Amino acid sequence: MMMRILDRFEEILISVLMALAVALIFVAVVHRFSLGFAVDVVKWARVHDMPALQAAARSTFAWINSFKLTWAQEACIYLFVWMAKFGAAYGVRIGIHVGVDLLVERLTGTAKKAMTIIAISGGILFTGIVAWIGAEFVHHTWKGGQISADLEIKMWIVYLAVPAGSALMCFRFVQALWLYLRTGEIVQHDIGAVEGIEDDIGDFPLGGQR
Amino acid sequence: QDPIVIKFSHVVAPDTPKGKGAERFKQLAEDYTDGAVKVEIYPNSQLYKDKEELEALQMGAVQMLAPSLAKFGPLGVPGFELFDLPMLFKDRDDLVRLTQGEVGQDLMAQLEDKGIIGLAYWDNGFKIMTANSPVISPDDFLGLKMRIQSSKVLEAQFQALGAVPQVMAFSEVYQALQTGVVDGTENTPSNTYTQRVNEVQKHATVSNHGYLGYAVIVHKGFWDGLPEDVRANLEKAMAEASDYANDIAQDENDAAMQAMRDAGTTEFHDMTEDERAEWFAALRPVHEQMAGRIGADLIQRAYAALGIE
């Protein structure tokens, strides 16, 4: 039950972060484009001597420009950093991380098993260390009190992604090792496919092969 | 006995004024301390990038930096945003009055809470305004998309001019100016020239409306731990290196201005006194707007030092 909640949380978190980042940058582009359009109308009205239109466009411009989106880029970066750290943990669960498999694929029996255990343990070790030094780093930043330049949020909150994401990733590697020891299974994910979506390839190939 | 090592990291090329200043400091420091101190310089963000270096210093991973003054606001010393205020300094004498005076030294002292000792102010220079249409009077800025580095003061400055401030990654600026994603930007002549912004900007106004500078800082724990005589020698070396760096910054800006005028891709407008008054009137409200961040008291002290009002 707890595990189901954790799984869902992980999935929802990274999907939402992705959606937010896209929406944010899209809105920022539309915002800037609208401003440019309003200014063009002002200039056009000025040339064609239409003071009413010019005034209207000017006030529209001022209204749109009162929404400040200079923080959008920074926000996008932080959203993606959080997505990357938690997404990497999710990636372990679904087996998305790529390795150089040329030797392991040629091994059999105990040697293969030992190698695989070493490989997964490497993941546990690395992510564990990162979680630990990341936590110290967050503590350090928390004491320093830095804020980000655009959003002006506390940097330690931003940096929290490193230890939190890595701790979760470490846990996922432990899970993977446990699964392997119990069943000998390694999760491999089909990345080309999106789970739950069947691609309708239709009437391919065109007119058949010759 | 092993020499004391000072790792001095910065984010620009070795042959910029900052890079040359660092080299001069290294030379003098090693001379004056008779080799008791060894300065290792890491230019070009080799070790730490713009966004990382302050944290690296606070953690003691490097001992010395020369970040731009705008970096100290987010660090928790918003008073440094004073230097970003538009139309605050008329000329370099004004600037020296502030940095060498009480205000400048007080600001440096505030860094100590952050585990940092401020040693010196180094110049980059005063900014010019560039765009693809003439930017002579404040009204010319209406609707222009102007690229800025992250700064609330600069954001307010362009809002006050009726322009649209855009924060943009450095590596995207050239192309964005070329295609017209943004219409203009502001920078010192030497930066404008070395970043080749003049190639993609038709107009420029030599407005000197704002200032760009650095502070040379050291890790407090490291500095306090140095023997008295070594510290004195390093201070002496820093004072001389600072004069040198500031002199060549001036030369560099003059040379860059000349080179850009010679290149002829940009039409330069030299601001008149009347225009300056116009800009001052348009931009002065930014000072009041930012008083809440920077501190009304600090701004008043700066005014007193500079004889404004």
Next chain:
Amino acid sequence: MTALVIFLILSVLLITGMPVSIALGLTVFTFLFGFTTIPMDSIALKLFTGIEKFEIMAIPFFILAGNFLTHGGVARRMIRFATSMVGHWYGGMGLAAVLACAMFAAISGSSPATVMAVGSIMIPAMVRMGYPAQFGVATVATAGGLGILIPPSIVMVMYSVATSGMTVTGPDGEMVMAPSIGEMFIAGVVPGLMLAIMFGVTTVWRAWRNDYPRMQRAGWRERWVAFRKSVWGLMLIVIIMGGIYGGIFTPTEAAAVSAVYACFIAVFVYKDIRLRDVPKVLLSSAAMSAMLLYIITNAVMFAFILTSEQIPQALSAWIADLGLGKIGFLLVVNVMLLVIGMVMEPSAIVLIMAPILFPVAMLLGIDPVHFGIMMIVNMEIGLCTPPVGLNLYVGSAISRLGLTQVSVAVVPWLLTALLFLMLITYVPAITLFLPNLLGF
């Protein structure tokens, strides 16, 4: 010596088959604990800041757009059109993939993003049309490298930025100016198109040799129908091209806009994806992006260790000491960049190596633009060489083939690229022709 230790640790870790990102990270930690005095905290900083760049964010955006295009019926219609045009050639779909990569490269500054955007559409389709997956992944992974050679290019920007502001002297003692971004971009056009053609030739040749399936030639009416159905997808090219060059948005923003547009047509125009399936596409794109960003983070950390151990610097001092001529120097630089390119990420290499190699090159009288394009081509090859090759990872992820299989599959195209590298290195006119013509 230090370099040897670092690369030995990395190799040992890599052969266990652990994820490359983890192997890179563990190498750094092993080295930190055992051999150096760099504080651990500064590594934590790199773990966060390694991907803290807006330009890198184009990768997740293009992955998302690619996923919507792949699963939203756009890919199906686009491939139909492409096939109807060149499907009757030997390896026609591969040829279409190379062309698509070249076109996409003209709107994207990054190679892995190009591989992702084109590959996620093309590779599954090619497999379904009866091509071996190895063939599909090889064409796209290598041709995707055009992303950093055909302008715009993030790596070119980095070269220009890394060398700008340097006062460097030529052989006669005169000052040499570093190339502007504009010059680099212009200089990339001809080499980019040339390499695209060479990849196309290789593709056709491989297909002819192996007798890969060919489609029946489509009639003009059929082609027109295919075009009309795919026009919503093709519009995206116009939107991105027009948007970037028309000054509406930056490349990264273009990536975000294309993701939104792709989502819109997939859900509301073609209706191949239901609205309630959108979260699934988001999730799968997030996972893929996270994997790539995780590698970049650890590659940056690895590069940091190399730099702080002064390994690149020692290399360049060594080269300068050899007293090679122009030809020998270029050869050594190529070999060195190819070797480093195997284990490091291009932007890190360019940012570290360009400032070191540039002064030596200028002293030998090599043209700064030519030297830059040569470095870019090396980077492009590096993206397709194991163990660290982002294009291979992306290709492997899309095709579901192992990294080894993908690495072997790209060999013919890599050899083509090496031949091209020799041409670029020793025939500067290929690079300098267009910039000179336009008066740069």
